[in-house]
Amino acid sequence: MGWHCLLPSFLPQIMISMLTGRMSCNRKCPILLRISHARDYTKEISAMNWQAKWIWHPGEDAPRNFFWAVRKAFTLPQRFSNAVLHITADSRYSVWVNGKYLGHGPVRAFPHRWRYDTYDITPYVCVGENVVAVLVHHFGHSTFQYLQARGGLLAQVECDGKVVAATDETWKGIEHPAYERRMPRMACQQAWAEMFDARKDLLHWTLAGYDDRAWQNAAVVGEVGCAPWREVLPRDIPFLTQEPVQPSRILRIQTVRPPKQVWTFDLKPNFLPGDLTANPRGFVGVVATVLHCSQPMTVRLRSVFNGFRVVRIDGREYTPQQAAEGMSITEGDHLLVADVSASFYHEWFFGVVFDYEQGELTVRSPLGDAGAYPFVSIGAFASPEDAGFQSAWRATSPQQIAAHPAAQPIQWAHTAAANVFAETVFAVPMAAPLQVEHPYSLVSANPDDTVIYPPANGDVELLIDFGRELVGFFEMELCAPEGTVIDLNAFEYMEDGRIQWTYGLHNTFRYIAREGWQIWRSVVRRGFRYATLTIRFPQGATEAVRLRGLRCYLNTYPYAYQAQFQCSDALLNDIWEISRHTVRLCSEDTFVDCPSYEQTFWVGDARNESLFSYTAFGDARLARRCLLLAGESLWRSPLVESQVPSGWEDILTAWSLLWTIACEEYYRYTGDRAFLEEVYPAVRQQNQNIHERFINGQGLLEIEAWNMLDWAPMDTPRTGVVTHQNMWLVEAWRRSAKMARILGNDAEADLYLRWAEELKAAINAHLWDAEKQAYIDCIHADGRRSATISQQTQTVAYLCDIVPEDKRALFEKYLTDVPEGWVRVGSPFMMAFTIEALEKAGDIGRILQLIRRWWGMMVHAGATSCWETFPGFLGQEWLTRSHCHAWSAAPAFALPSYVLGVRPLEPGFARFEVRPYLGDLEWAKGVVPTPHGEVKIALFREGEEIRVQVTVPRGTVAVIAGKEYGEGQHEVRM
Known part of the structure; x- marks a missing residue:
């Protein structure tokens, strides 16, 4: 059942406005509040x-x-x-x-x-x-x-x-x-x-x-x-937002100088010519150049992102750490050879940074070509033991490199004119005096300009805070001397003055100014909270730079803020807000994992993001688009691919199965039968491919693929039988049966249920460890049974009803009480499944404990969005990599679903239950959007009772404590 419009008829001009994005989607716009979650309005x-x-x-x-x-x-x-x-x-x-x-x-x-x-x-x-x-x-x-x-x-x-x-x-x-x-x-x-x-x-x-x-x-x-x-x-979705956002604070202004030399070049055209995919490849090879020192020097050598394993200068080896600390080099010519071999490369740009305090360093090609790029590649080779690799790696003179048959020049077209990341990250602070007027105007809507005068030495760096995580397009308005260089490097987090730069991501731009006033808008989307803005004046400049504005045009899916949640615990309210903000920032033209590092539609992430968006915003159109787009990847792969549409052809098996589960959940939340009819052929195709090609002689799913589930040391090899995904497959086949039954395909539904029961039996026969009273993580391709027991696998077993009835109580204990030696849940993504399992076990109180502990930690650390990982996964230096990851926004679903207790009983909320839980809360209230309108609910603790006030939308029935309530306002005591 689709939603309907409040107007008696749907005017064509309103439809055009929706398509063109000229009608904003906000809480004051009644026309958009009840337009169908499911409706494909382009038709x-x-x-x-x-x-x-x-x-x-x-x-x-x-x-x-x-x-x-x-x-x-x-x-x-x-x-x-x-x-x-x-x-x-x-x-x-x-x-x-x-x-x-x-x-x-x-x-x-x-x-x-x-x-x-x-x-x-x-x-x-x-x-x-x-x-x-x-x-x-x-x-x-x-x-x-x-x-x-x-x-x-x-x-x-x-x-x-x-x-x-x-x-x-x-x-x-x-x-x-x-x-x-x-x-x-x-x-x-x-x-x-x-x-x-x-x-x-x-x-x-x-x-x-x-x-x-x-x-x-x-x-x-x-x-x-x-x-x-x-x-x-x-x-098939509305246009994204274009909301201007100004900075909130300038945290620091200082003078800096960039490193002396930065060289950046693409190795892929040399080592893997003609490959324009994003598929990972390994290679063995070296790069080389000739250094000329004007005097004895100490040179610091660093690499950017794709680095060298070891570097040699005239045959002497330096580790990356030793090279970064400084290498003593005598006057004259020296051959530098770097081993850049790697086993897993997606992206092949190689950056080299030279810095030094005294003397002059020049670099030139070992091939002796005048005007050639100073670095050359040698390779690729089959292995490090290859004689060709060894002769290149052990070369001590340019002549040996020039004579090598695998030596190739780096073409200028495959080099970078600038590496703003390296020039800002490795900048050196200086003590030069600064003159800056009206710095506040950059963060205020007033007629003043921030005026920055050229320093006697160095460049001027502003450290800017936009106050919260954002994603969108930068725009600058400024007046500058011709040739002034403006470098921006955006990032997500800093602590006590230390910046967590986005290693692996050039989250940067360089703008070279013409004379006078100018406005420029970037055409690249970036996710960030903070940015350094470095102003590099041309030589001899005397005129100031006047900054009239630096803003970000927030660019996300245009959700209406229909859903609401508030309660007597301020911490839970803050957690709700950062979770909802995270979902918004990870909603672009598809769901994405994060707005900064990747902006990639990861299909398994999107299963959770879809659920979170239903309760955080009440708009399922983006989920619809994502699920259909993922299904299209079956044109080239037997299972739905891990991220689409992508140049990396990859199957992450659990993600493929979570896609099937997400398709059924979408129908449950929207009642969109047309979607089911459109997506079901892809569901059927994946099911058939799995059963025909990847069920082994033991009746278990066995596939060579990426078989991870969590950022944790589970035993999930690329080959063999991986337990958790066999369990997900049981549930995926059950959900497939539900979809088939709705569409009238009873024979297929019965077939899927038979497959599911056969697979469940095989799991219990082959993957159960009676001694440890748990399921092992895998059976390796050589037949070895895994010695690893993980909380993740037991959680999936409980969620997917693999566990025999007499073991349920034991597995409910495993959800939170983990025996010594087991692998524990490692990410907020996996914790979302723990939360679902706890709800299934009826333990909402433990859910609130987990949310307060893990997401409360994020709030207390000043987060404005949810982190990708829990602290510790990246070591002790930083809390997480990505500071905005929607796979981590589980409270956006859990709080309205489990505290307010509003959940669909029939597709599209035609019948829904209100099963609230206050626990230690005094009150809670909110709005849960449905395809029929808003369910408004308020809960109040009164002694031993809970007073429930609920507004039931037209065309729906609420079930509260076993009793049905129709349209209108109701008050119930529980």
Whole structure:
């Protein structure tokens, strides 16, 4: 059963407003409050009549980190009522109409089922000449969000139903000269670090009247439906938010100097030429360069992210720690050889940092080529024992490297023009005096500018706090001398003045200013709370930089804040808020694991995120999109892939099975039968693939895949029989049976239930340890039984009803009381399953204890969002890696579901129960959104009783203490 609109009829113009994002989704907007969780509103728009063709720059099909500025003028008649723009691009676009920025897209998708966006441009166009201007960013390489295809743009402007502009060979384009293509990857999961030189900007190119006659005509790629974009489908979720957020504090201003030299280059084109996937690869190889010291020097050598294992200078070995502390090098030439071999590389950029206090250091190519990049690669080799590797590694002269048959130059196109991360992280503080006026204006909406004068020596670094975790696009407004460099490095956490830099992520940009006032908006999404802003004045500068604004446009799924939770415990209220904020920040065009490091749609994470979003916001459209998108990965893999749509072809078995479970849960919370009909063929396909290909002779699931469940030392090898995922499969088949039964496929439902019972019996026959009264973690591929017993495996056994009835009490004890020597729960993600199991056992009090302990710790540490891991997983230096991870936001589900006690009994809350728990709380209240409207509930402790006040929406029935209550307000004592 879908939701309905409050209006008696659904006006077409309101539908267009929803699609275009011009109607904000907030608690004051009654129109959006009861629109269907499940409804695919794009189906209400008639089938698209494309007259546009796919076009591209008349050059390389898939250039690396390429920015294409393209525009088209069009004329509108004297009288018109409506104008819309349909647009998509590969890989991403930013679009303007008559200089008005509209948005960024498209949503992530597999190339063969690409998506387009529709904007209502009526407010931004006029009678006569208009222009649409598009900046297309083609990645030229796969990420965890994108499969490499080829560059392309498809756009069509319609006025009152008539096409007035459509992409073809008449559109004018040019490679945007201000964007630097030679940059490092942000991370293996994301695309490229950003550098913009405003001195080369195409000023006013997004406005009508701009002279583009010197630009090239576009080349036509093909009609709609051509490869690789076989289908082009409408966007299936609303546009994301664009909320400006200012900084809250400036924590520090100081002068710094960058390290003396930073060299950054991509090893993949040399070691694995032609591979544009994101699949991990191992390799064995070295890089080499010739150092020339002007005098005896102490040189500190560091690597950035993908580092060296050992480095040699003239045959003498240094560990990374020794090299970072300083190497004494004599005057003259020296051969540096670094072993960069690795067994598991997703992303291959290698950064080298040289720093020193005195003297001059230069580097040059051992191949002797004038003008060549100073580093060369040697390899790749089969193993470190390979004679070719040994001869390169033990070389002591440039001539030996030059004579090596596997030596290759690093091409300049595969190097980075800047490494802002290294230049800021390894910056050295200086004692130079500073002159800064009005620093408060950067964090206040007032007419003053923050004025920063050039210091006598060094650069000026501002340490800025935005007050809470954010994700979005930076924008700056400033006046600066020409050539001033502005470097930003964003991060999530600092403690006692120490910064936890985002190692593994270039969360940075570089902006080079033109003369005068300018506004610039980044086209790269970043997650962060803090940032350093380093201002590097040009040599001899005397004019100040005036900063009028630095802001982030918060860019998330446009949830309405319908759901509410409050209680007599202020700590639980704070935990609810950080959990809900975490869910929001991890809701982009899909659910993502985190807004900073990866921004990746991990399918198993999304099972939990979906549940959390239902109760934290009451909007299931993003969950619907994610579940269907994940199912599409079966076009190339036998099980739903771990993260989609991705250049890494990977199966994480538990994630595939949690996807099936999430599909059933989505139907339970929304009643969206149309979704069930759409997703069920994928559920069936995965079930058949598993049963036909991966059930072994013992009747157990055995698959070579990534078989983890938790960030903990469980015994879950890549091959063999892994216990927890056999248990998940039992539950996945049961949930499949429920879906099949709803759709009238009784024979398939019975089959899945038979498979589930057979697998349950096999688990108890082969994976039970009678001596330890627990299930072992696995059976290894060679037949060895695991010696590891984990709390995680026992928790899944209890959740999935694998445990025989006479063992249930024992396993309920295991949920919180862990015997000595067992592996314990290691992350908030796994703790969410512990919480579910405790609810099943009826122990809500223990749930509140866990929430107060583990999530209360986050609140007490000043967190504004939930951490990826518990302290200790990364050692003692830092609390966690990611400080915003929605797989950890379990309280957003547990508090309304278990304290307020509102849970569906029938799909879409047609019948729901109210089974509250106050425990030591005096009162609790809140709002739980449903497809039929809001369930408002208030609980009050009165002696031995709980007074329950509840509002039941129309068309639903509440069950309280075994009694049914229809629409309206009710008060019940329990």
